[in-house]
Amino acid sequence: MIQFTPESYDALVDHAERGVPEEICGLLEGxxxxxxxxxxxxxPIENVATHRETRYTLEPExxxxxxxxxxxxxxxxxxFYHSHPTGPPHPSATDEAQATWAGYSYVIVSLSGRPFVGSWEWTGEKFEQELVSVGRD
Structure with a gap:
């Protein structure tokens, strides 16, 4: 499960919406x-991918x-997080091929329609969907 504070959730969705038509990306702290x-x-971290409308690469430095x-x-x-400005609301084949941090959450903000925030933990072999919640304990 991944739980966002209301402020971090709102900042995430706002960052994704402001980045359209490009994918945005960054790190999650907690x-x-x-x-x-x-x-x-x-x-937020600059997306330095060549084709930012459909790919993301966090600026390494x-x-x-x-x-x-x-x-x-x-x-x-x-x-980590990134957006899919035109969908899909789940990891793409490229997302899976490039995932490297086992045990970490990969959050995607899909903006095809109403904003959807989903999260998947990378096991080292595949993504496993996590429950997403907003609030405090």
Missing amino acids: TREDGTAQVTAIH AQLAVMEAIEGKGTDVVG
């Missing part, structure tokens, strides 16, 4: 315990800097 990722902040800053605060990187 904690993970007892199988639940608690997202307390999102960190910014990704590393954000990861170090998160760890320096004593929190964790719990996952």
Whole structure:
């Protein structure tokens, strides 16, 4: 399960909507315990993919800097996010082929129609869908 604070959820959807027609991407900050990722902040990172309307690549130096800053605060990187401006509301074949961080959440904001936020944990071999919730314990 992945749980967003209301502020982090709203920031995520807002970032995706402002990025249209391109995919946006970034890191999720929070904690993970007892199988639940608690997202307390999102960190937008520039998408440097060649075809940003249908692909994403986090800018490597910014990704590393954000990861170090998160760890320096004593929190964790719990996952990654990107958008699908025209769908689908699930990981694409490209998303699966490029996933590398086992045990992390991969959040997708689909904007084909009303915004849909889904999350999948990468097992190292495949994506397993996670329940997404918004709120506080």
